Amino acid sequence: MFRLIIFDFDGVLALSNEAHVEAARRALDKAGVRRDVPQDELTSHFGKPYKVILKLMMGDEYSKEKLDLAYEYHHDIIHSQWFLENIKPVPGLREFLQKLKGDGMKLAIATGNERSFLDRTMDYLNLDGLFDLTLCAEDVENSKPAPDIVLKAVEFFQVDKGDALFVGDAKSDILAAKGAGVTSVAVLSGVLDKEGAEELKPDFIVDDVLDIYSITVNK
Helix, strand or coil, X not given: CCCEEEECCECCCEECHHHHHHHHHHHHHHCCCCCCCCHHHHHCCEXXXXXXXXXXXXXXXXXHXXXXXXXXXXXXXXXXXXXXXXXXXCCCHHHHHHHHHHCCCEEEEECCXXXXXXXXXXXXXXXXXXXXXXXXXXXXXXXXXXXXXXXXXXXXXXXXXXXXXXXXXXXXXHHHHHHHCCEEEEECCCCCCHHHHHHHCCXXXXXXXXXXXXXXXXX
């Protein structure tokens, strides 16, 4: 049985990627960026800090002034009531997480989100009090796909890497897990489709986060 389960947030615990795509597009438009960004290009960078994603999406239209404007507007959007109303938790998630905790597993979140966003969103989705550790963009120098945030969780709980499992929905998540040397699980409830997940060669591929239970107990 694994001792530590680390979760990405968007696309894993919260079904929120469509709202994030719309938020990024609105922010880029507000800043006057006219580049038509394909959704798959945008989502391929999910897991990185918001400001990094916005800068990458600006391409040749980047300027510091545009980035600052887009970032400020993006912050307002993701902290708005509109954003909360356009996301939802995986059905049965709270009970599932309580079951994992009852089995003695430590639960952590490792996300590229900023803490102010994560705290507000977890409260809205009734996920407060379920996690032993939450790590956000501000907590590490290098964001995913670098392994820093996963390693920080492993070190915090002082568990062997072989006893830790990381669950993510994006390329950056799986690369971070592999770089950290922990077991990787790709869920298909977010950015990755099955073909994209298979190309990354995670240890496991499941439809959604609730399907990891057999993995956690049959280690």
